[in-house]
Amino acid sequence: xxxxxxxxxxxxxxxxxxxxxxxxxxxxxxxxxxxxxxxxxxxxxxxxxxxxxxxxxxxxxxxxxxxxxxxxxxxxxxxxxxxxxxxxxxxxxxxxxxxxxxxxxxxxxxxxxxxxxxxxxxxxxxxxxxxxxxxxxxxxxxxxxxxxxxxxxxxxxxxxxxxxxxxxxxxxxxxxxxxxxxxxxxxxxxxxxxxxxxxxxxxxxxxxxxxxxxxxxxx
Amino acid sequence: xxxxxxxxxxxxxxxxxxxxxxxxxxxxxxxxxxxxxxxxxxxxxxxxxxxxxxxxxxxxxxxxxxxxxxxxxxxxxxxxxxxxxxxxxxxxxxxxxxxxxxxxxxxxxxxxxxxxxxxxxxxxxxxxxxxxxxxxxxxxxxxxxxxxxxxxxxxxxxxxxxxxxxxxxxxxxxxxxxxxxxxxxxxxxxxxxxxxxxxxxxxxx
Numbered sequence: 001x002x003x004x005x006x007x008x009x010x011x012x013x014x015x016x017x018x019x020x021x022x023x024x025x026x027x028x029x030x031x032x033x034x035x036x037x038x039x040x041x042x043x044x045x046x047x048x049x050x051x052x053x054x055x056x057x058x059x060x061x062x063x064x065x066x067x068x069x070x071x072x073x074x075x076x077x078x079x080x081x082x083x084x085x086x087x088x089x090x091x092x093x094x095x096x097x098x099x100x101x102x103x104x105x106x107x108x109x110x111x112x113x114x115x116x117x118x119x120x121x122x123x124x125x126x127x128x129x130x131x132x133x134x135x136x137x138x139x140x141x142x143x144x145x146x147x148x149x150x151x152x153x154x155x156x157x158x159x160x161x162x163x164x165x166x167x168x169x170x171x172x173x174x175x176x177x178x179x180x181x182x183x184x185x186x187x188x189x190x191x192x193x194x195x196x197x198x199x200x201x202x203x204x205x206x207x208x209x210x211x212x213x214x215x216x217x218x219x
Numbered sequence: 220x221x222x223x224x225x226x227x228x229x230x231x232x233x234x235x236x237x238x239x240x241x242x243x244x245x246x247x248x249x250x251x252x253x254x255x256x257x258x259x260x261x262x263x264x265x266x267x268x269x270x271x272x273x274x275x276x277x278x279x280x281x282x283x284x285x286x287x288x289x290x291x292x293x294x295x296x297x298x299x300x301x302x303x304x305x306x307x308x309x310x311x312x313x314x315x316x317x318x319x320x321x322x323x324x325x326x327x328x329x330x331x332x333x334x335x336x337x338x339x340x341x342x343x344x345x346x347x348x349x350x351x352x353x354x355x356x357x358x359x360x361x362x363x364x365x366x367x368x369x370x371x372x373x374x375x376x377x378x379x380x381x382x383x384x385x386x387x388x389x390x391x392x393x394x395x396x397x398x399x400x401x402x403x404x405x406x407x408x409x410x411x412x413x414x415x416x417x418x419x420x421x422x423x424x
């Protein structure tokens with residue numbers, strides 16, 4: 001079942017490629033504006049790099065989250081999904097997995113390339129990549145709760161940001177912290193471990209909360 | 220058997236209905252009627268479990284539907300106002316995915332045959348956004364042929380269908396009822412079914 005829902009959402013994303021690309025370009029542009037604005041001060045660039053890349057990733061995920069349930073809600077497929085004999089937990093998990101593959105993985109892949117603009121070393125670029133790979137599932141998972149709560153509301157985009165961005169703070173701290181540690185020559189592993197713990201926790205609880213939120217929103 | 224006792228519904232601060240009672244046995248058809256805004260859609264959504272009732276209880280085979288959970292959904296098919304058809308997917312993909320999510324995986328050949336029955340031959344591979352409103356409805360209703368459920372809940376399914384399609388829906392419901400199924404249909408039109416036992420529930424404003 002998980003297979004069908006993931007397949008369905010991937011096909012849908014492929015047929016609406018422009019949406020996916022706009023998220024990616026947003027991320028690339030926001031990250032690239034900082035070196036252009038600040039100029040070639042390598043020391044400063046290096047120290048702001050972790051925060052800039054991570055904040056840009058958080059904001060970029062806001063762009064795609066609004067669509068997670070909104071389209072399905074409008075054409076009635078969301079209520080049909082709620083009426084399938086599958087546990088809603090797995091349907092949500094499938095949709096979040098597809099959203100992560102489509103919207104977050106491209107950012108994770110391109111981030112090391114963008115990191116070069118900030119004069120980061122090879123090891124730091126690797127830590128940046130790993131921290132994003134570990135942390136972005138949380139963005140999709142926690143974001144899905146906000147998307148489910150605001151589905152069907154007007155102006156839901158702003159509301160999602162207000163609901164979800166504060167919840168992203170732990171991910172931001174541990175994710176950017178890991179990269180920071182690597183820049184200063186420290187061991188990034190404690191931060192990465194904490195980030196992994198946040199991911200596991202949200203993997204367990206977020207789909208459950210999202211399911212409950214969807215049931216409320218569709219009443 | 221589906222039994223509703225003393226159902227009531229409140230939307231916002233407006234009461235739509237209260238004290239609705241009915242019981243459906245296999246082979247029974249229930250037609251819901253009432254003016255716009257009288258709560259036909261809300262009643263159907265309560266019966267399929269999407270909406271919580273203000274009071275009362277619904278029992279399916281003797282058990283409360285809220286305690287049955289996913290098991291109840293294996294017995295129910297709901298076709299609502301919104302078709303549940305994805306614009307970006309073709310009729311074929313729509314049918315196969317929606318059935319697969321309901322636990323029934325069908326082959327492409329079978330899906331083609333079903334769509335042909337629904338009068339969509341030659342349109343199977345077009346993205347649904349190129350289909351007319353009536354054709355999209357036909358894609359949504361194609362699920363009824365495959366679904367293999369006992370209780371059908373159909374909300375104004377005849378809107379935007381042409382005469383041939385209405386006759387088709389009628390024959391589908393007839394066949395379903397003669398096989399021991401149940402159907403609750405909200406519609407303003409006369410369906411003229413050959414069902415032996417049919418009930419009429421009129422909601423007032």
